[in-house]
Amino acid sequence: MLPKAQRVAFIDTRLQALYPDPPIPLDHRDPYTLLIAVLLSAQCTDERVNQITPALFAAADNPVDMLALGTEAIRGIIRPCGLSPQKARAITGLSQILLDEHDGEVPADIEALERLPGVGHKTASVVMAQSFGVPAFPVDTHIHRLAQRWGLSSGKSVAQTERDLKRLFPRARWNSLHLQFIFYGREFCTARGCDGRVCDICRTCYPARRHPKKTRKA
The missing domain is CATH 1.10.340.30 (Hypothetical protein; domain 2)
Incomplete structure (x- = not known):
């Protein structure tokens, strides 16, 4: 397992590389x-x-x-x-x-x-x-699940996950990271497609993990 600081840095860098300008998923006008x-x-x-x-x-x-x-x-x-x-x-x-x-x-x-x-x-x-454009880190089911798989939060509640992520990542990155987490969760670390041992981030953060990561529901 990578130390938490290294995990945070790797996740931040990897998500920025994959989704440098993440679009807003919901179509809207204003x-x-x-x-x-x-x-x-x-x-x-x-x-x-x-x-x-x-x-x-x-x-x-x-x-x-x-x-x-x-x-x-x-x-x-x-x-x-x-x-x-x-x-x-x-x-x-x-x-x-x-x-x-x-x-x-x-x-x-x-x-x-x-x-x-x-x-x-x-x-x-x-x-x-x-x-x-106000910095926020809304936590949906994708983010809640990923934060647990990557050892960023205990996942006891959505509110706790939000507080933990805000503490770990720079405020200036919150808005982009919120979207980047969602896109990564949908593409690579889905509820059924990755159990904490499959995707690139899970494998890099926890190379010795041998069993599925059990996560708490939001």
Whole structure:
């Protein structure tokens, strides 16, 4: 096993080499459409969300039009994303709050974002990072799993994983690393494709590992 400092340095360098300019996976036009896309991605793949949002945003891509569209019409469009009743209510609820309290704009404030219906810490962090460039390290299932496989966090909770990663990596790298972790997890270190002994990073960080790495769920 490499010492942690060497693991961190290797992971940082390797991910930067593989994904020097990682794109934002969810298609969007502005902070509002990103907020809606991230909300829809809960328990749904980014690919499926990107198939659904063109029709949704053609009908409504701002809070005024979204409220005019109505919860039932929204639900009909987003049904393939799953959890459509809850997500549709959240979309109309947050749209109303944006109009009432923020002049129809998405606030560049994580606490204000977290108060919106259907918006948790991870969603708020994604919007802060990708729309406003504020350093954040949102942790999804890919990142949570990789942090454990690579010995960067104990994985007791998503919140703990986020704190550990922020402590290990420079603040200036958080936004890019968040995306780089996701892309690497999808391409090389998937839940079924690597058990902690298969991919390049796992093998390099733990060359003597002989048994699958058990990970805690988020």
